[in-house]
Amino acid sequence: MLRSVLIGTGSQLPRRAVSNEELAETVDTSDEWIVERTGIRNRYIAGEGETTSSLATDAARKAIESAGIEASSIDLIILATATPDQTFPASATLVQDALGCNGCIAFDVAAVCSGFLYAVGVADAMIRAGSAKRALVIGSETFTRILDWEDRATCVLFGDGAGAILLEGREESGKIPRGILATKLHADGAHSELLYVDGGPSTTQTVGHVRMKGREVFRHAVVNLATVLGEVLADTGLTNADIDWLVPHQANARILEATAKKLGLPREKVVITVDRHANTSAASVPLALDTAIQDGRIKPGDLVMLEAMGGGFTWGASLLRI
Ligand code: UT7
Numbered sequence: 001m002l003r004s005v006l007i008g009t010g011s012q013l014p015r016r017a018v019s020n021e022e023l024a025e026t027v028d029t030s031d032e033w034i035v036e037r038t039g040i041r042n043r044y045i046a047g048e049g050e051t052t053s054s055l056a057t058d059a060a061r062k063a064i065e066s067a068g069i070e071a072s073s074i075d076l077i078i079l080a081t082a083t084p085d086q087t088f089p090a091s092a093t094l095v096q097d098a099l100g101c102n103g104c105i106a107f108d109v110a111a112v113c114s115g116f117l118y119a120v121g122v123a124d125a126m127i128r129a130g131s132a133k134r135a136l137v138i139g140s141e142t143f144t145r146i147l148d149w150e151d152r153a154t155c156v157l158f159g160d161g162a163g164a165i166l167l168e169g170r171e172e173s174g175k176i177p178r179g180i181l182a183t184k185l186h187a188d189g190a191h192s193e194l195l196y197v198d199g200g201p202s203t204t205q206t207v208g209h210v211r212m213k214g215r216e217v218f219r220h221a222v223v224n225l226a227t228v229l230g231e232v233l234a235d236t237g238l239t240n241a242d243i244d245w246l247v248p249h250q251a252n253a254r255i256l257e258a259t260a261k262k263l264g265l266p267r268e269k270v271v272i273t274v275d276r277h278a279n280t281s282a283a284s285v286p287l288a289l290d291t292a293i294q295d296g297r298i299k300p301g302d303l304v305m306l307e308a309m310g311g312g313f314t315w316g317a318s319l320l321r322i
Contacts, residue, residue, distance in 0.1 A: 020040065
């Protein structure tokens, strides 16, 4: 059976790290409040010359190097982002040109914090349909550029960064096939006012700022994530006990813990980077995945569950064997 197998990962953070203490010098907040409510201790903020496409390109180069392939062999690039360099062209095309694989399919996906899961779902479907053989799937954000620094309820939560994976279509047989085993995606536009940006080209002709009713988002996130994780497991016939690692969207340590608890997974099986990276929206899952592969926690053969929930609402999960 043709499956999308993970052959490489990479990630990139901006140069500048900003601690809670440093943030509290200009924002009416404290390290204690941020750590207690979110688990965040640090975030990275993109500076001069660092953009969504530049971070994405650096993450992609590392993924290409780890896979040991030529960039020219990539035939599909999907970039998940809510903070593209420009309204158009798609930032994926800027990455494509920087990598020198001009001519292949390249487009952006907009599903905010779930964007990487959506991009994985689309790439996997295109690979299995025969539309592509090697796909570069990236989540990259410069989310701090759409924050209202006067709104302490949102500006302390987010950071910038990029993560990239390479998927390759391979015939996988045997009892324990590698690759993506199942992906489930959902959206419910009825909740768009709980998490959104108050601007855009077609409405205000401005970029706008992030607005969030955090408490309500939290409530929906815990329920939606537990449901979609169950759907993915049901689709594959696997159970909670089979999961080696949960790599969740890094929005809030309390949501991660609640989700792990619902899955019956101990904390040691959850990859947590929210303390160091904060919420990097579409970049958070591939950043966390690359972190745990690079530090040796996630190994070949491991069964890994990816999940995310974000504005829209959108949410999804994907189960893959490394
Ligand atoms: O990535 C997309 C998905 N997003 C999420 O999953 C986010 C989900 N939501 C959350 O993570 C949490 O709701 C937050 C971390 C955003 C907020 O935590 P909370 O426990 O829901 O706090 P709250 O918004 O109800 O605010 C509690 C208090 C308020 O003060 P009063 O009204 O009780 O006096 C806020 O004004 O905390 C105050 N507050 C702050 N205080 C210090 C809000 N932000 C801050 C801050 N520093 N940065």
